[in-house]
Amino acid sequence: MSITTFETEPVAIGNQLLGTGQSVYVISEIGINHNGDMQIAKQLIDVAATSGANAVKFQKRTPDISTPMDMRDKIRSTPWGDMTYLDYRYKVEFDAAQYKELIRYAASLGLHAFASPWDVPSVHFMEEQGAVTHKVASASVTDLELLRALAETGKPIILSTGMSTIEQIDAAVETLGTDKLVLMHATSTYPLPPEEANLRTINTLQERYQVPVGYSGHERGLQISLAAVALGAVTVERHITLDRTMWGSDQASSLEPKGFESLIRDIRILETAMGDGVKRVFPGELAPLSRLRRVDA
Numbered sequence: 256m257s258i259t260t261f262e263t264e265p266v267a268i269g270n271q272l273l274g275t276g277q278s279v280y281v282i283s284e285i286g287i288n289h290n291g292d293m294q295i296a297k298q299l300i301d302v303a304a305t306s307g308a309n310a311v312k313f314q315k316r317t318p319d320i321s322t323p324m325d326m327r328d329k330i331r332s333t334p335w336g337d338m339t340y341l342d343y344r345y346k347v348e349f350d351a352a353q354y355k356e357l358i359r360y361a362a363s364l365g366l367h368a369f370a371s372p373w374d375v376p377s378v379h380f381m382e383e384q385g386a387v388t389h390k391v392a393s394a395s396v397t398d399l400e401l402l403r404a405l406a407e408t409g410k411p412i413i414l415s416t417g418m419s420t421i422e423q424i425d426a427a428v429e430t431l432g433t434d435k436l437v438l439m440h441a442t443s444t445y446p447l448p449p450e451e452a453n454l455r456t457i458n459t460l461q462e463r464y465q466v467p468v469g470y471s472g473h474e475r476g477l478q479i480s481l482a483a484v485a486l487g488a489v490t491v492e493r494h495i496t497l498d499r500t501m502w503g504s505d506q507a508s509s510l511e512p513k514g515f516e517s518l519i520r521d522i523r524i525l526e527t528a529m530g531d532g533v534k535r536v537f538p539g540e541l542a543p544l545s546r547l548r549r550v551d552a
């Protein structure tokens with residue numbers, strides 16, 4: 256079985272190029288694992304920085320717009336008591352001053368900070384915070400109004416493709432344009448079982464859209480994300496948490512600090528080991544060559 260990697264024009268996010276042969280851009284998905292607590296958010300930024308990630312990412316919602324109607328009045332038990340799902344969604348949102356502080360804090364540690372805006376006002380909100388890029392969550396692939404607002408920012412866009420058909424991705428890509436677009440292969444099963452990972456889709460997306468393709472992972476463990484890098488993923492995004500037993504819907508399928516650090520260590524080894532594909536004799540082979548080869552050609 257052959258594996259093809261496609262050369263695509265790199266996309267710049269801030270000072271970092273995303274593309275074949277470039278260092279893998281590692282995104283620490285904080286999402287809502289901060290549970291609305293600035294201290295936890297900053298501790299997660301610390302984890303991203305000490306692990307060697309390139310970026311931290313949040314999820315930004317205007318709950319009155321982005322919360323599905325049939326979910327709003329459902330009662331949820333939370334660490335702050337029983338409340339409606341809508342009230343809970345507000346509880347885990349940060350305001351403009353808090354985002355400014357978090358983005359400034361991340362920048363002081365050498366990290367990009369951005370979000371997946373889940374509705375149009377959240378796009379404008381993140382623009383006002385000066386985000387370097389915007390991510391489209393898999394759930395938003397078919398929200399063409401949101402995608403048009405994102406395209407208008409002129410920023411590079413990272414589009415995740417979980418829970419989407421190829422026709423839905425076609426329409427999203429047409430709306431966003433391919434100029435500054437990075438796609439993410441994703442399967443939105445939490446946690447992701449290996450039989451639904453379908454990693455060869457990375458190559459399918461590269462071939463079809465001719466843009467850099469990364470991987471947004473929800474599996475337990477590290478192997479599938481590492482295999483994605485070997486298949487040519489230019490960026491890897493994983494949820495991070497301080498402790499998988501913390502309260503919150505994404506905590507259990509997140510990586511803890513030690514696991515995240517190991518992931519990035521192994522990604523850096525892999526990207527170096529991928530090389531350039533040009534067959535050559537390496538300096539380290541010369542001694543074994545003279546010792547072992549009997550017939551010189």
Ligand SMILES: C=C(OP(=O)(O)O)C(=O)O
Nearest residue numbers: 314371392393415441471
């Ligand atoms: C849910 C998100 O991403 P993905 O679809 O890649 O998991 C997100 O970025 O908010």
